[in-house]
Amino acid sequence: MLAQPAGPTILGFDVLFVGTILVAVAAGAVILAIYAAITVRDPMSKRVKALTERREQLKAGIAVAPRKRQSVVRRNQHTDNLTQVLGKFRMLQDSQIKAVQQKLFQAGVRKKEYAVAVIFARLVAPIVLGTIVGALVYWVEYWPEWSSFKRFMAFAAAVGLGYKGPDIFLQNMISKRTDAIRKGLPDALDLLVICAEAGLTVDAAFERVARELGRAYPELGDEFSLTSIELAFLTDRRTAFENLAYRVDLDSVRGVVTTMIQTERYGTPLASALRVLSAEFRNERMMRAEEKAARLPAIMTVPLILFILPVLFVVILGPAACSIADAFSGGGPAGN
Structure with missing residues (x-):
């Protein structure tokens, strides 16, 4: 019996086998996406x-x-x-x-x-x-x-x-939740400043901010709602603020908690302190965005060399290479 011819290979891997696996992964991803869309809660x-x-x-x-x-x-x-x-x-x-x-x-x-x-x-x-x-x-x-x-x-x-x-x-869950809270913290502090200047108490201000930001930043709204509940029921208000720093692994939240505790203890103006913190956090967020933008050229160097430049060379030099190959394979002038 004649041996079956081997299929095409790339880098030692069977193309048909690799294609079958990729099709199976794509089908599984489509099924998972449909399931996630149907069972959304x-x-x-x-x-x-x-x-x-x-x-x-x-x-x-x-x-x-x-x-x-x-x-x-x-x-x-x-x-x-x-x-x-x-x-x-x-x-x-x-x-x-x-x-x-x-x-x-x-x-x-x-x-x-x-x-x-x-x-x-x-x-x-x-x-x-x-x-x-x-x-x-x-x-x-x-x-x-x-x-x-x-x-x-x-x-x-x-x-x-x-x-x-x-x-x-x-740790991955903590990182995602911390990043989501970090993004919404400056907006939350701005709303806290408005609520404090409007005459709301601290627990009412936290509840109002949680209700306003609950859709845009659900993680931050959850923490603020829980802090508002603890402020209303706990005998020691400092414990409620310390619980907020205990539940969030973020230095900015610890700074807010320290400010709130000092405001409660010494009676300093809450709106002015929160306004300074809000401006500081916004500057920090802008600096973080500029840092990511500055790292982008270095990050894009490897994909540019591996994926974009080879395709560009094929598109530019491909027709010229085909013309040269045809000229050398023609065997001379047509009249000979």
């Missing part, structure tokens, strides 16, 4: 539910200061099971739980019991990924041409990714 309902739960907690007298928070999370069956498993491995420490809880708050997750789940994921994910990759590399020998060093590095990378994966995912 209103984020306001989730925000209202979370704020209502916090209001009920404050009414019941559960709220405490961040530095006095208890290390014991809210009890339920799943949390108890995970706590028992982690307790056997001596991986459940109070300082570790508090650090994870603060990261969850900064990521916008209000459930404190999820801290135990994050710590449990650090324990389970390296074992699962390491077992899968180790079985593929050493037992099944899916890549038989790999050397021992490559196999060990693949196994170590799987274990490391499993251990750092939950932290990377959580």
Whole structure:
């Protein structure tokens, strides 16, 4: 029997196989986009539910200061099971739980019991990924041409990714939420200045700003609404401001919190202090935009060399190269 001719290849890869994978990825992306468009939900309902739960907690007298928070999370069956498993491995420490809880708050997750789940994921994910990759590399020998060093590095990378994966995912959520809050903070301070000059109290001003900016900046509106609720129910107003700095990983918010605490303590004019902060944050945002614009030429150099210049050379020199090739392959003048 004659051997089937091999298909076309590019850089050693089968073109038909690569094309099939790309078509499958494109089809999956289209299905995911359709599913996301059909199952879109209103984020306001989730925000209202979370704020209502916090209001009920404050009414019941559960709220405490961040530095006095208890290390014991809210009890339920799943949390108890995970706590028992982690307790056997001596991986459940109070300082570790508090650090994870603060990261969850900064990521916008209000459930404190999820801290135990994050710590449990650090324990389970390296074992699962390491077992899968180790079985593929050493037992099944899916890549038989790999050397021992490559196999060990693949196994170590799987274990490391499993251990750092939950932290990377959580840090990504924190970064996105922090960037969204940073963008809306100057506008929020301007509205706070207007509310303060109009004679509104601090908690009413926070509630008004949260209602005005809830659609444009939902993350900032959520934090301001929660701060307004805590200002209305907590006995110590400083605790409400400290909770805002505890939930947002942003130096600008800490500066606003410090200004609000000093205003409450010494009775200094709130509108003038917030106006200075707003101007400073706007200048900072403009400087950040100018910095990104200055980095753009350096960032565009590599795509320009790899993708744009080769195409430009083909378009410009291609017709000339074809004409030269035709002239040399013609064999001389037509009359000979």
